[in-house]
Amino acid sequence: MTYNIPSHLKGLSQDEVNSARAQYGYNQLEESHKSTWFELLVGILKEPMLILLIVISLIYVIVGDYAEAAFMLVAIAVVTAISFYQDNRSKKALEELEKLNEPLSVVIRNAQVLKIPTRDIVVGDFCITEEGRIINADGRILHSNDFSVNESSLTGESFSVFKDSTTADNLVYSGTITVSGLAVFQVQKIGKETRVGKIGESIRTIKEEISPLHIQIQKFVKTMAIVGIVVFLLVCLFSYIDTKNLVGSLLNGLTLAMSVLPEEIPVAFTTFMALGAWKLMREGIIIKRSSIVETLGSTTVICTDKTGTITANIMQxxxxxDYRSDTAYAKDEFDNEVLNELIDYAMWSSEPLPFDPMEITLHTIYEQTHKKDLRKSYQLFHEYPLEGRPPMMTHLFENSKKERIIAAKGAPEAILRVCQLTDLERDKIRKIIETFAQQGYRILGIAKSHFEGDNFPAKQQDFAFDFLGLTVFYDPPKEGIQNVFEQIYAAGIKVKVITGDNSETTKAIALQAGITNDAPAVNGSEIVGKSEDEIMTIAERTTLFTRMFPDAKLAVVNALKKKGEVVAMLGDGVNDGPALKAAHIGVAMGSKGTEIAKSAAALIITNDDLQKLIVGIAAGRRIYTNIKKAVQYIISIHIPIILIVSLPLFLGWIFPQIFTPVHVIFLELVMGPTCSIVYENEPIEKNTMKQPPRALGKTFLSINELGRSIVQGIAITLGILFIYQFTVQHGGSEEKTRAMVFCTLIFANILLSYANRSFYYSIIESFKNRNLLLVGISFIVLILLFVILYCRPVASFFDVTALSGSELAIALAVAGISVLWFEIYKLAKRM
Structure with missing residues (x-):
């Protein structure tokens, strides 16, 4: 963007910037607290699992079992290290996102226009603001052009106020919105000293929302914690009545409490969400809060703007x-004197410093077709901003001789309505408009007026206008957009186009872009005055919404939400702000989007490529599926651990304490990385984007979904109990029985981690999705198992004995049967 700024506005030097920052600090309301490594560590040590380990270590020290105590301390160090690694990884990912979400501001320093982080603005800076931008400091206007500002965040008044350096109120305030034009202001107050800072508001702070899945996970973990306490007390009591050994009873109870606590689940959830958002950031998709990742995968409707989203926004x-000659001219015929007046007024009706692609094109055409450039001779002295339904805008220019130009442009219907034409003439022009619109062209009407004196009408529509003609733009669909919509439809997601353009143009572009539509288009004016139920019916059946204004867009989004849809709204303009804020997922365009759109949105696509939204939805589905795999794996493997610790004790079997805290903590160390590191790295399954979206409130913690995990867990338990009795029946000692049970459970754990990679495809098919972390961790676990079995000091410590090849084969076979029956279930599901 090139700014036409007066040359005398030089801005601060770097030394002046440094001096101002030293005196006034940074432009931020409150320095958010960043957790130190020590605070992270203290937080980890407060986790229930770590507290249990510390208690068990102390008991071992008290009874003089220093080897067990030392192992527990090592376990505490390992669990802490894993948790610290995960927490730190999540924290860094979120910090990176925070940096990208910080808005940029435009300033003049050392006579150069620079983009800087908003927090780096200092008192004395010369800031530039333009249409659609949020003002990020309090200051005094030095230079402006057609500048108006909405101060509703401070005053509650929604109308815009025109200001310049000569008006009585020439101040601008942080948190307000530039509605039109451009201004350069000198910063007087920043951060907490601004008006918005004084009243304690924070424009940039986005409150983290707790997702339905997060709430359910919290409830599940709390429930399991309560179960753990109850079971701990029961086992302690039962064991003490049986043995009269208080220390042994406490250890039994604590062992079972450790096996019940699914502390890996909240860790896995937080890690998956934070890293998912971080990975999307690397793809050019900035997510403002990590919970949006989960919502993305549930998207059922995409509401998209047309211009710049579906189309290339190049506006040829x-x-x-030309109305007077009643002739349409092609682009190679524009250098024709007959068109001079039409081109003149099309340009004069645009902003003097254009940033809209159509207005930039009109200025360029003016330059190419006019030898004498009058733009510097005339000054804009009065304007009527873009408004009305459909909208139009009017500019009034005057030169030093008091000669005036009054130029208007807007939606053809709006211009025809205010021009002095007969009904026959209007009908004739409407047919021409319809012919162009059916080819996907975007059309603006151009008109001129004459007015003496300064008592201007309150509304631009009250001028007496003469119709001059039409400007016919073509904004072609983006390359490859048809493929994007094919993927959206294949994923079971509906598409709604919500645009300010007319219905004929929108229909043509939708057809070219591959959007499925079998219903008539609905105009924004048709939504006004309708009841909530009527709007819900319209929103459900309609694909193309045309001539839409902010309130109508908002009404459609809210209606879709009431119908139970999960709505992603794409937009880039100021008028998209309310709908972006209301949608489940507001998506703003990063390159061409206004600051208002970016502020209201939950997600920003940095390169304006709609394909990135598909990437985001796929990532949301992958992450949800992987959390599901991780949680169901945790539940399935916890069940046999709980039952193997408790059943021999309750049933009075020969070896009641088959597992001690040492064995359980080893299993916990295996399960932690598997669920939170391995499954997070799991690639997307090939059928994921061909499934319909899941309902937002539906999670894998329902009884139907958990039923599968419980059955898997019980099957593994039956296999291990069989191994227990099989070994005992064949004269196995306690050490041999423990080794067989332990070995079978480890094998079952590894096989389960592979079986649960997909709840649909076979293990063999899942191997096509490379996940080297899973292979690596499985290999490490097997090495550790063999060290435990065959390294005598370690085997003695774990109270196990070496197993023969045939015994290992039996353990592997039983583990295989206990887990791999699930492959038959998946085969039946596929068939």
Whole structure:
């Protein structure tokens, strides 16, 4: 963006910037607290699992079992290290996202226009603001052009206020919105000293929402913690009545409490969400809060703007229709004197410093077709901003001789309505408009007026206008957009186009872009005055919404939400703000989007490529599926651990304490990385984007979903209990029985981690999705198992004995049967 800024505005030097920062600090309301490594460590040590380990270590020290105590201390160090690694990884990912979410501001320093982080603005800076931008400091206007600002965040008044350096109120305030034009202001107050800072508001702070899945996970973990306490007390009591050994009873109870606590689940959830958001950031998708990742995968409807989202937003001027000559001219015929007046007024009705692609094109055409450039001779002295339904805008220019130009442009219907034409003439022009619109062209009407004196009408529509003609733009669909919509439809997601353009143009572009539509388009004016139920019916059946204004867009989004849809709204303009804020997932365009759109949105696509939304939805589905795999794996493997610790004790079997805290903590150390590191790294399954979206409130913690995990866990338990009795029946000692049970459970754990990679495809098919972390961790676990079995000091410590090849084969076979029956279930499901 090139700014036409007066040359005398030089801005601060770097030394002046440094001096101002030393005196006034950074432009931020409150320095958010960053957790130190020590605070992270203290937080980890407060976790229930770590507290249990510390208690068990102390008991071992008290009874003089220093080897067991030392192992527990090592276990505490390992669990802490894993948790610290995960927490630190999540924290860094979120910090990176935070940096990217910080808005940029435009300043003049050393006579150069620079983009800087908003927090780096200092008192004395010359800031530039333009249409659609949030003002990020309090200051005094030095230079402006057609500048108006909405101060509703401070005053509650929603109308815009025109200001310049000569008005009585020439101040601008942080948190307000530039509605039109451009201004350069000198910063007077920053951060907490601004008006918005004084009243304690924070424009940039986004409150973290707790997702339905997060709430259910918290409830599940709390429930399991309560179960753990109850079971701990029961086992302690039962064991003490049986043995009269208080220390042994406490250890039994604590062992079972450790096996019940699914502390890996909240860790896995937080890690998956934070890292998912971080990975999307690397793809050019900035997510403002990590919980949006889960919601992305549930998207059922995408509401998209047309211009710049479906189309390339290049706005080629393809035709000019001149009313007086009643002729349409192609772009190679624009250098024709007949068109001079039409081109003149099309340019004058645009902003003097254009940033809209159509207005930039009109200025360029003016330059190419006019030898004498009058733009510096005339000054904009009065304007009517873009408004009305459909909208139009009017500019009034005057030169030093008091000669005036009054130019208007807007939606053809709006211009025809205010021009002095007969009904026959209007009908004739409407047919021409319809012909162009059916080819996907975007059309603006151009008109001129004459007015003496300064008592201007309150509304631009009250001028007496003469119709001059039409500007006919072509904004082609983006390359590859048809493929994008094919993927959206294949994923079971509906598409709604919500645009300010007319219905004929929108229909043509939708057809070219591959959008499925079998219903008539609905105009924004048709939504006004309708009841909530009527709007819900319209929103459900309609694909193309045209001539939409902010309130109508908001009404459609809210209606879709009431119908139970999970709505992603794509937009880039100021008028998209309310709908972006209301949608489950507001998506703003990073390159061409206004600051208002970016502020209201939950997700920003940095390169404006709609394909990135598909990437985001796929990532949301992958992450949800992987959390599901991790949690169901945790539940399935916890069940046999709980039952193997408790059943021999309750049933009075020969070896009641088959597992001690040492064995359980080893299993916990195996399970932690598997669920939170390995499954997070699991690639997306090939059928994921061909499934319909899941309902937002539906999670894998329902009884139907958990039933599968419980059955898997019980099957593994039956296999291990069989091994227990099989070994005992064949004269196995306690050490031999423990080794067989332990070995079978480890094998079952490894096989389960592979079986649960997919709840649909076979293990063999899942191997096509490479996950080297899973292979690596499985290999490490097997090495550790063999060290435990065959390294005598370690085997003695774990109270196990070496197993023969045939015994290992039996353990592997039983583990295989206990787990791999699930492959038959999946085969039946596929068939």
């Amino acid at each position: 001027l393809n035709h000019l229709y």
